Amino acid sequence: MAGSSKIKITPPRWLLAELTYACPLQCPYCANPLDYQRHSKELSTEDWKRVLTQARKMGAVQLGLSGGEPLVRKDLEEIVQHARALGYYTNLITSAYGMDEARIIALKEAGLDHIQVSIQASSRELSDYLAGTKSFEHKKQVARWVKKQGYPMVLCVVIHRENIDEMPQILAMAEELDADYLELANTQYYGWAHANRDLLLPTQAQFTKAEKIAQAFKEKVEGKMKIYYVVPDFYEDRPKACMNGWGTTFLTIAPDGVALPCHSARELPELNCPNVNEFSIEEIWHHSKAFNFFRGDQWMQEPCRSCDEKEKDFGGCRCQAYLLQGDMYAADPVCSKSPQHHLIQEAIDSAAKHDNTQNEQPLIFRNSKNSRLY
C-alpha cells in the first residue's frame, strides 16, 4: 500500500452509481472502459439498496445515477425511492433515449431531484451521427418534459473538435430549451475518448475562441442559467485537482459492483479494486488497498514531492499519468513542471495532423462489437 496509515480519512460525499454499462448510444468519447463488455454482470436491486444505505450512513449525500444508460434498469424507480428515503440528493444522468413523460412523472413521485440530459451537438445531423442513433429531436422533447414536470434541468454537451465551432448554436439551444444549468464539458481523454483522441482534440485556437464565447454567455445569463465549464486540461499548465484528492470525496460503484476511487481507476494496474459483494462500503473506504493507494502524498515522486502546489492539485490525475506515460506514480504530464510535459504537445500535434473530413481513420464508436476488440 502506497498510502500512509496516519492520514486522516474524510467521509465520502459523492456517490456515483453506474447502474449499467448497457447503452443504446455509441458516443465515441464515452468515459466507460473500452472493454466494458467483459464486465457485463450487474448488481441486483437489493445490492444497490445495500450500497446506498451503507454509503449514506458514512455521509454520502450527492448521488449520481449514471451508466451506460441508467434508464435501461427497470428497477430505477425503486432505487430512486430508496435513495430519497435515505436523504440523498439524487441526480439522474441520462442520454434521454427511451424516456417518456410517464416515466419522468413516475421518477418524480419516487423522489428524484434532478435530471441531466445530454445532447451531442446543436444540429440534428451531427448529434445523431455522434450518438450513433437517431435521437436528437427526442432528446429536446425530453428536456422540455423535464422542465414541465418541475425538475431543475441540466443540459450537458460534451465538447470536442466535431462540435466546438458550434458553440454559439449550442448556447442558443440551451436558451431555447430554458436550461437551468448548462454543463459544457470539454472532453477528458479517458476510455473511448483516449482511443479517439487524434480525431476529437481541438486546436488551441478553437478552444480559446469557444471559451471566450461561453464566458460572454455566462455573464449574459447570470441569475437565469448557471454554467458549469469543465476545462480542457491539455491546454492548461497545471493539472486538475482530480477527484478533489484520491479517496477524499468521491466513490464510484461500477455496474458489476467494483468500487473505484474515480470512474477511470479500473484502467490502473495493481489496485485490485474491491467489490461491494465482498466488502462493506465502510471496509472499502477505510481499509482497502485501492482507496488508500494515493491518499496523502507519500506516494509522490519528484517534481510533485517537493512542489509547493501539491496540496492544491495532488499531482493531478493518476489515470492520465498512467495512460500517457505508463507510470501511475508520476506527475500528471499536463503539468508544465513534469519532465514528460512534451507528451501533451505531441498529442496536440498528432491530433492536428488528422483531418476528420478525409476519413482516413474513422472514429471508433462505443458499441459491443468494438468493445470486444479490447
Added chain:
Amino acid sequence: MAINKILPLKFSPMHRLQWEEAQQKEVILYPEGMVELNQPSAEILKLCDGIRVLGDIVETLEAKFATTGLEKDIVNFLEDALKNGWIQQN
C-alpha cells in the same frame, strides 16, 4: 440584487435545505453541488416560507434570540441568497 420589503420570501423549489447528520450542519443541495450553512444562515432560510416578508423574518429572529439590530446582517445574507438562486421573490 436588492430585497423587496413588500414581497414574501420563498426558499427555491429547485434547491433542498436539509440537516446533515454526518456534518452536523444544515446544507443546501442542488444539481451536482452542496453548500454548508452556518446556523444563523440556516435559521434565516427556514423562515423563507413564501408567506413572511423581510420585516417578519427580522422580527421573528430578534424575538428568538432576544436581541435587536439584526436587519442589516439579514439583508446582506438574503441578497446573496437571492443572487445564488436559493430564494425567490415574486
